[in-house]
Amino acid sequence: xxxxxxxxxxxxxxxxxxxxxxxxxxxxxCKIILTxxxxxxxxxxxxxxxxxxxxxxxxxxxxxxxxxxxxxxLAKWADYILIVPASANxxxxxTYGFADNTLTATILAxxxxxxxxxxxxxQMWKATATQNNISKILQLGFMMWxxxxxxxxxxxxxxxxxxxxxxxxxxxxxxLSSKCTMSETCQQRQEGPNMNEYNNLKGKRIVITAxxxxxxxxxxxxxxxxxxxxxxxxxxxxxVYRGAEVTLIYGKTTQAIPNGLKDVIHVTTAxxxxxxxxxxxxxxxxxIGCAAVCDxxxxxxxxxxxxxxxxxxxxxxxxxPDIIARIKQLYPKLFVVGFAAETENIVNYAIxxxxxxxxxxxxxxxxxxGVFGYDTNKIIIIDKxxxxxxxxxxxxxxxxxxxxxxxxxxxxxxSRSMEAPSDATYR
Ligand code: PMT
Numbered sequence: 001x002x003x004x005x006x007x008x009x010x011x012x013x014x015x016x017x018x019x020x021x022x023x024x025x026x027x028x029x030c031k032i033i034l035t036x037x038x039x040x041x042x043x044x045x046x047x048x049x050x051x052x053x054x055x056x057x058x059x060x061x062x063x064x065x066x067x068x069x070x071x072x073x074l075a076k077w078a079d080y081i082l083i084v085p086a087s088a089n090x091x092x093x094x095t096y097g098f099a100d101n102t103l104t105a106t107i108l109a110x111x112x113x114x115x116x117x118x119x120x121x122x123q124m125w126k127a128t129a130t131q132n133n134i135s136k137i138l139q140l141g142f143m144m145w146x147x148x149x150x151x152x153x154x155x156x157x158x159x160x161x162x163x164x165x166x167x168x169x170x171x172x173x174x175x176l177s178s179k180c181t182m183s184e185t186c187q188q189r190q191e192g193p194n195m196n197e198y199n200n201l202k203g204k205r206i207v208i209t210a211x212x213x214x215x216x217x218x219x220x221x222x223x224x225x226x227x228x229x230x231x232x233x234x235x236x237x238x239x240v241y242r243g244a245e246v247t248l249i250y251g252k253t254t255q256a257i258p259n260g261l262k263d264v265i266h267v268t269t270a271x272x273x274x275x276x277x278x279x280x281x282x283x284x285x286x287x288i289g290c291a292a293v294c295d296x297x298x299x300x301x302x303x304x305x306x307x308x309x310x311x312x313x314x315x316x317x318x319x320x321p322d323i324i325a326r327i328k329q330l331y332p333k334l335f336v337v338g339f340a341a342e343t344e345n346i347v348n349y350a351i352x353x354x355x356x357x358x359x360x361x362x363x364x365x366x367x368x369x370g371v372f373g374y375d376t377n378k379i380i381i382i383d384k385x386x387x388x389x390x391x392x393x394x395x396x397x398x399x400x401x402x403x404x405x406x407x408x409x410x411x412x413x414x415s416r417s418m419e420a421p422s423d424a425t426y427r
Contacts, residue, residue, distance in 0.1 A: 009037020075110035085119030122158030138390030202243030226372035229253030
């Protein structure tokens with residue numbers, strides 16, 4: 001394979017010498033574009049010594065005719081482009097289509113799959129501007145590996161470190177050897193989900209929670225949210241079509257029970273949803289927590305209607321149990337998928353939930369506008385290894401297909417291989 005490696009400004013650039021050497025040892029042809037920032041950390045000479053041609057922005061002869069179309073030639077040459085390390089600055093430029101240096105111009109001109117391997121200070125990673133750029137760039141079809149957590153060059157201990165060289169090689173080999181992985185290629189993204197889905201979940205048992213929970217304040221009032229159940233019902237309908245045995249545990253919803261779905265349980269509160277979930281998770285393979293569960297409930301709901309007396313009314317709320325975290329704790333072998341409804345720092349907060357709830361996969365969505373109750377949504381699917389896959393704005397039924405395709409890939413073997421089945425029909 002022809003692999004183009006873009007090296008940008010981060011101390012992690014020093015690790016690319018080993019990376020280039022190992023990629024070349026695997027028999028791949030490498031070319032490198034080193035940005036000015038990258039060249040502060042690693043020299044063209046040391047990279048070229050690893051057996052790869054190195055292109056920079058500093059031309060000895062800026063008017064050499066062969067240089068003029070350099071970015072186009074490199075763009076056409078590459079089968080895959082790795083941007084490693086990917087700095088916050090280069091990610092921001094790529095998000096908005098800048099073409100102000102050899103690397104960004106080449107990437108803009110190329111339709112090869114592009115993989116970002118970020119490395120930056122934890123606060124730069126968490127900054128709202130970076131998080132917004134990450135959400136956008138994933139939707140453009142870029143893949144992303146990492147970042148990892150740990151000790152940073154500046155002394156901070158947190159997320160933002162580049163993943164290790166061996167992990168990059170491992171992911172690269174899986175990507176190159178499989179027709180479809182969690183991180184799909186741009187072309188696969190355009191072609192949509194697996195067209196051979198009928199009955200491909202036959203034999204699997206899936207529990208799905210949907211809709212919103214209702215937490216009573218008194219006999220007539222309650223706390224709830226705007227979940228309509230559309231996403232959860234879409235998943236249930238699609239899972240039935242794929243031959244799975246589906247149990248739908250639903251709260252407040254505007255939806256009618258999908259045809260062919262027999263095992264349905266209506267609940268009101270988070271406590272009831274937890275009880276039903278625990279009961280049904282004993283005999284299931286996959287648990288999808290799509291419900292919008294109220295985080296808090298009244299400590300003691302008023303037995304009578306609360307009278308209007310004072311100007312201010314203070315209610316004492318306590319935390320509800322965390323259903324998916326509890327399910328994973330009780331049944332660690334279950335493949336548990338959560339949703340993260342966020343209004344800012346989407347990717348970062350979703351990863352926090354993935355880790356703290358010990359989930360196998362999380363579907364992040366930006367609910368700041370038009371998701372609850374709407375027919376469409378755009379999502380970012382994140383797995384345990386922090387591979388990410390983002391979609392455009394799509395109908396929730398279609399998103400259900402994409403989500404179940406991913407779950408199918410992960411649960412079809414005991415090893416939860418990232419690799420596609422040999423008979424995968426992704427083209
Ligand atoms: O129903 P729709 O109108 O179609 O809208 C879809 C949706 C916005 C509800 C859906 O896409 C979504 O994001 N569902 C999760 C909503 C939510 O509660 O997100 P959260 O980030 O607060 O919770 C994270 C995860 O923990 C969720 O999987 C949730 O089900 C679960 N959870 C949360 C709290 C709790 N006490 N127990 C839980 O299990």
